Amino acid sequence: MGKQNKMGKKIRKFKTGANRDTDENKLDYEGFLSPTVLRRFAEYMHKHRIQSNGKLRTSDNWQKGIPLEVYIKSAWRHFIDWWLEHRGNKSREGIEDALCGLFFNVQGYLHEYLKMANLKKKKCDECGNKYREIFIVDGVFLCSRCKKKYLNKRKTF
Ligand SMILES: [Zn+2]
Numbered sequence: 430m431g432k433q434n435k436m437g438k439k440i441r442k443f444k445t446g447a448n449r450d451t452d453e454n455k456l457d458y459e460g461f462l463s464p465t466v467l468r469r470f471a472e473y474m475h476k477h478r479i480q481s482n483g484k485l486r487t488s489d490n491w492q493k494g495i496p497l498e499v500y501i502k503s504a505w506r507h508f509i510d511w512w513l514e515h516r517g518n519k520s521r522e523g524i525e526d527a528l529c530g531l532f533f534n535v536q537g538y539l540h541e542y543l544k545m546a547n548l549k550k551k552k553c554d555e556c557g558n559k560y561r562e563i564f565i566v567d568g569v570f571l572c573s574r575c576k577k578k579y580l581n582k583r584k585t586f
Contacts, residue, residue, distance in 0.1 A: 439451045466532075469525060470529050470532055470533070473525075473526055473529035473530070473533070474488065474529075474533065475488075491533075491537055492540065494541065494544075495537055495541065496541075496568060497538055497541055497542070497567075497568035498567070498568055500534045500537045500541070501534070501538065503530070503534050504531055504538070506521075506530075507527050507528075507530035507534060508527075508531055510522065510524075510526075510527035510530070511524060511528055513527075542565060545565055545570065546565065551563040551570065552570065553570055553571055553572035553575050554569045554570045554571065554575075555569070555571055555572070555575035555578075555579070556572060556574070556575050560572045560573075564576045566579060566580070
């Protein structure tokens with residue numbers, strides 16, 4: 430561990446003789462995520478694949494796109510279920526499903542947000558101009574000027 434190669438990059442050498450770059454500065458999914466939580470989430474997602482007509486929805490159906498406001502409204506319902514359970518009350522589906530539902534909405538919201546934020550052509554939905562920096566407010570793309578106007582208008586209601 431800690432040895433440097435010619436390029437000045439740290440490498441680690443295993444007893445077997447194999448060597449690799451060190452893990453420093455690499456995203457550690459194995460450490461960051463919980464396998465038991467992800468399995469429980471997958472069970473939740475699987476349960477919700479069955480549609481009202483009895484047919485199975487594809488697992489990645491949500492990636493086709495769900496509006497941000499749908500995610501945030503659903504997140505509120507699941508959050509309230511979580512809170513009810515936390516305070517010793519009964520909720521619609523119990524605390525595990527409430528947490529999985531919230532997890533789904535958080536992931537879906539972030540998925541959509543990143544998709545929008547990564548769009549190359551950033552156009553303001555209000556004025557139609559293209560800008561280097563675009564903000565997403567209530568699921569709408571706004572330039573800094575239109576964002577200011579929008580937020581001021583909202584305050585007056
Ligand atoms: Zn604008």
